[in-house]
Amino acid sequence: MSQAKNEREDGILSSDQTESSLIDDGNCGGGGGAGGGGVLKKGPWTSAEDAILIDYVKKHGEGNWNAVQKHSGLFRCGKSCRLRWANHLRPNLKKGAFTQEEEQLIIELHAKMGNKWARMAAHLPGRTDNEIKNYWNTRIKRRQRAGLPLYPPEVCLQALQESHSTSAVNGGDKGPHDILQNNSYEIPDVIFDSLKASQSVLPYVPELPDISASSMLMKGLGSQYCSFMPPTIHRQKRLRESTTFDPGYSAAVKNEIPLFEQFQDDILDKAARSFGLPFPIEPDPATKNTFQFGVFPGSHTLSNGNFSTSEPAFEAVKSELPSFQYPEAELGNWGTCSSPPLESVDAFIQSPPPTSRAESDSLSPRNSGLLDALLHEAKTLSSAKNHASDKSSNSAAPGDIAESSTFNICEKEWKNCGEPLSPMGYSATSFLSECISASGSSLDEQPPAETFTESHVKSEPADHVLTPEIQDEAPIRLDSCRPDTLLASSWLEQGSGYDKDQTIMTDSIATLLGDDLSSEYKNDSWDIYLKSSMEP
DNA sequence: AAGAGTATCAACCGCGGCTAT
DNA sequence: GATAGCCGCGGTTGATACTCT
Structure with missing residues (x-):
């Protein structure tokens, strides 16, 4: 073309090109002006x-x-x-179609970085951010149309597995900020080695997976990327993208809310956000009541103000997961057996304890693209598949009664909101991305520790994050009335080894994606994956 | 062959960070 | 510290090419 x-x-310029429509008044965009004036x-x-x-x-x-x-x-x-x-x-610009290696690299980079085209381009010599961006957007459309996952099986599994395993590592001898203060790309390979070593010891520790899905993928993708990724990211920029609590509001509340409840409300925070609520959630000025998520069973408090002002993860939805069209019948099924795999993932990702929350509450909507997309796609496919059985599944399995009522209430509230976006559709992605970033910042976003509400959190040194007692406390802090935490607890109980977790995760994904998709996910061939990309 | 729909790509636009003053 | 200019990034748009019916 x-x-x-x-x-x-x-x-010579065509007549069109000399028309005024192509002539600017000298103000080239919002940023730089044309210094010389003229047209x-x-x-x-x-x-x-x-x-x-x-x-x-x-x-x-x-x-x-x-x-x-x-x-x-x-x-x-x-x-x-x-x-x-x-x-x-x-x-040295490379023209022409992307090679298979480049495509693979783009996918991997996007899994790690999200829509950071310029940074991705830095790893693709001769390619521009615009090319990559166009390629990706085209690819998204193509794959979405084909009902295929955006990310190949390896990346998906690695993301989930490593979100599991790396959480244990960061909480170890190194505080999260030690890592975060570095560019995530600069994490030396030795850290990943230690990650591997730690997996068997700490199969699952919810504390501070202070590393994003992107960072997590670093390990799985091999140290090759770690080795050559230049430390080009401006930390200040990352800080810009991270967000802070409303200091005034949280400060006013923090002294009144016990840590236990603070953690519960943290979950509420996530839940509310997953329902597309604005943040911070504003109390109803008339009733002085908080948003009616306070009806969550098991929640002892309403909004305590400890809400993140992070930009809503809708941004991520918008940029990376444009399709959110879940059947409304799903609304009431969140947490029911209609979607157990998703639930298990949610449980897995919802379990960061207060300490991890303390480390960061920043969202990384753009950098958790992989996990968001994975869950979204999985949910899309599985929900379509399970739609017929959802109604019957509302007769929840034992142990799901509470959650059924919980989310039926949520559904009501949701409908009251009139929010067109399905809470179900958002829940997994938002929970995942937020928990990832809440427990650890993304590549881009440093968790501004100083912005976190201080009292409980800052008093806990990072070194303590993984102390045995805290690990022991974690399940206790979980609200046993909440289905997600129940699942999280069961996860913790059974999490005795990496292999088991891996199996669980793999099975969950397989179930998540349904039979059709799981078969694709079980295929480890990049060739086939890429081929599927090319054949909508 | 023609029209409609879709894909691809180049360029624009707005925003925000950085830096000099 | 405030301000203005420069620069880069990411999202979006519009034109063209391609494919399908």
Whole structure:
């Protein structure tokens, strides 16, 4: 296409291109203005313009893009020049379709980074962020249309397994912030070795998996990435993306809420967010009551204000999981046996205790793309498959009675909200992403410890996170009335070895994805996976 | 062959961080 | 510390190419 376009552009500007529609008033976007004033051209670049820009860069080098217009007579704003150079004129640019290796790398990188195209491009020499972004967006559409998972089986399994296993490691001898203060890419391989070693010892520790799904994947993807990933991420930027509590509100509450309840409310926090509620949840000004999630059985308190002001994970939904169209019949089934695998995953991810919560409450909506997508896709497929049986499954299995009532109530509240987004659809993804990031920040987002409500949390040194007593406490702190925590407890009880966990996780995924998809997930071949991508 | 629908790609836009003043 | 300009990033849009009916 570009060929044809370039051919067309080789000549004099077409009449269209000289029309005012392609002429900017000099204000190139919101950011940089065109320094020289006058009219700036917009739209496709011509070969002549390219030549001018190339010549300019040869003489003056990259950068100072706004000076291009002044010095070269090119009527393009600096941003446009930079973009053109970076995406098309820069030397060593690789053109043409992505190779299979590149595709695999993109998938893996996206699993780790989310929509960080520029960072992904840094690992693909000759490729631009725009190319990768376009490729990914196309791929998403293609795979979604085909009902295929975004991520291949290895990445999915690794993400879940390692979200399990790495949680134990971070809580060990190294505080989460020690890692987080580094670029996650800079985590040395030795850490991953220790992760492996720790897996057998600490099969599951809910405390502070202070590492994102992305980071978790680092291990599974091999140290190759760790070794060459440049420490290019600006920490301040990451900090920008992390969010903080409302200090005033939480500070006002923190002294009144015991730690135990704080943790429960943390779960409520997640639950509420999973239902698409705004955050922080505002108490009803009329009733002075909090949002009616306070009706959660087992919750002793209503909103304690310890809500994250993190940007809603809808962003992640929007950017990476655009399709959320679960049958409404699912609404009341959250936590019932209609979706046990999801539930088990939810339980798994909902179990960070207060200490881990303390480490970070930042969301990483963009960086947990893999897990979000995995759960979303799994849920999409399984819900469609289980839809027919959902109604009958509402006659919950023993032990599910409480949760059925819980989530029936939630359903009511949900409907009251009028939120078109299914809480079911959001629950797994949001819980997962939030628990991952809550218990540990993502690659990008440093958990601003100083922003966390201090009292209980900051007083606990990171070294204590994994102390045996805290581990022992964890199940106690869980609200046994809540189905997710029940499952979490059972998980903890049975989590005696990595192999078992791996089996559990694998089975859960297989069940999650349904028979059709699980068969695909059981296939370990990247070739087949990529082939499936190419064949919608 | 023609039209409709879809895919792909280049470019734009807005936002926000960084830095110099 | 405040402000303005520059720069980069990620999301979105629009044009063109391609495929299907």
